Amino acid sequence: MHTVFPSLSELTDERFLADFRSMSTHGATPAGGVHREAGTPADMANRHWFHGLLEGYGARVVYDEIGNQFGLWEIYPGRPYVLVGSHLDSQPFGGRFDGAYGVLSGAHACARVAAERYETSEGSTHDAGAAEGTPAGSAEVPLNVAVVNWFNEEGSRFKPSMMGSSVFTGKASAEDMLAVCDAAGVSVREALRAMELPTDPPADLPTIHSYAEIHIEQGKDMDAQGITIGVVDKTWGARKYEVAVHGFQSHTGSSLLEDRHDALYGAALIVTEMRRIGEKYTTADQPLVTSCGQLNVIPNSPVVVAQGAELLVDLRCGDEAVLQAADDEFRNALADIERRAAVDIELRDSHAWTEQAYTDAGVDLAEHVASSLNLTFVRTQTRAGHDSTNVKDVLPTVMLFVPSKDGISHNELEFTHDADMVAGLSMLTRTLSTMTSNPLDDEGQPRGVGA
Missing domain, CATH: 3.30.70.360 (Alpha-Beta Plaits)
Known part of the structure; x- marks a missing residue:
């Protein structure tokens, strides 16, 4: 495959914020939020927009049978991936940051890591096909990077919530979830087909080694304390x-x-x-x-x-x-x-x-990264459910927060400052880069999900 990555100089904070503003127009509400339930026309429009953005940033886009949308940067052919992501669907008249911030920052973090790998290699080429995709001089081949938009995290139209990550991790059957219907009797299978998405198992989903997610806190503690990064060590x-x-x-x-x-x-x-x-x-x-x-x-x-x-x-x-x-x-x-x-x-x-801890090695890694970036941080717990609460049970996982003003969430008034969004992107990028070079392993054995 012959892929061209954007240069690192193109992947600016301003471009990230501009992309976020563009993304927020899909399903936009008058009060500044979004109404973008899973499988609706607004969700479809946003997914098509995100598909094009991923390809523009050098990723190959694939889907699994439950509508999870993956962007893959195959820098090192045949190697597993570190996956980052969240969800693009929203609650009815919800906020534009919940979930969507994590997906877009994940895409930009992946693009930055991919560009950095090539710009620091000998010859400084952006052609993923050069040197068989492996930067010259690499003593040890790192992992690839990927982003995911999980299907139906919110569970407002189709129940249960966190549907896409439940199927991905084997906690739920794809066939059972495809048969779930909304209040109008429309099934998940029908909604995915209306979005022109496959409902059959993919043939080319790669092995995923570990996972990272960043999200707004959906609580007021960090905002009240002036903390920039939350390092999640446990879920309620x-x-x-x-x-x-x-x-x-x-x-x-x-x-x-x-x-x-x-x-x-x-x-x-x-x-x-x-x-x-x-x-x-x-x-x-x-x-x-x-x-x-x-x-x-x-x-x-x-x-x-x-x-x-x-x-x-x-x-x-x-x-x-x-x-x-x-x-x-x-x-x-x-x-x-x-x-x-x-x-x-x-x-x-x-x-x-049940309440469960996140990967100890991931917590330590995140705290080290935050210190290296001179970002204030605190260990915290997540009260809300996130896709990471599923993924952490099968893969080493890092979960991060950025502040949410006054703790408002699932509301059109939900808000996170640009400075916090950008700081979170820097945090996620450095975390992702470290996870590719020094793979997390919390039990002494490598783990993976996928073909």
């Missing part, structure tokens, strides 16, 4: 449930309270119970976060006692024992809610992960 555990409340439809004017089987009342009791549990188990040292993020009422008529209600609930905590105790209390409370509201409650689906 989470329990997520799809809950169905079954009642009996009746007239709001004629049915007495004691005769009602009000599904909406049952759902309301679940919402208040979740808040009570969150407040009960939260301490100054260890918060417990409980939420009800979606509610569908059936038939949702103004003069009808609801026959059904569907809602999503979740519990999250950094202490597994506390999370388990709260989860047990929630489950036990359902029987009392059934009695009080005269309804039946069904836990249909659950999606959970």
